[in-house]
């Protein structure tokens with residue numbers, strides 16, 4: 001995976017870490033987007049859960065490719081918080097690993113007007129201390 005780390009341009013409200021979500025939020029330190037995967041049926045499960053929602057099997061974090069498509073998105077133009085200047089893109093990204101494997105994320109390095117549903121994106125990580133927030137950028141090289 002050719003994931004990169006980018007410097008945050010604004011503070012973030014960070015998630016509280018727990019044993020379940022720690023791999024997801026800290027895997028970026030190693031350039032890995034760690035998603036829970038079932039050891040029995042191999043289904044990917046996100047958000048992190050104690051058991052597989054399909055077969056109740058044990059889940060273990062595995063690195064996903066970090067590549068996906070823009071499932072849907074909105075461009076926020078409202079300055080809700082003084083530290084987070086608009087406009088910014090709030091998206092649901094569907095990872096290439098599985099059709100229903102989706103996560104909310106910001107899209108960066110893009111003109112919001114140039115986005116379209118179904119376009120290829122790839123992960124980057126924005127470090128905030130121990131937490132590496134996954135964000136996505138348009139992936140021009142991919143044929144998603």
Ligand SMILES: [Zn+2]
Pocket residue numbers: 038039040041042043052053054055056057
């Ligand atoms: Zn399973």
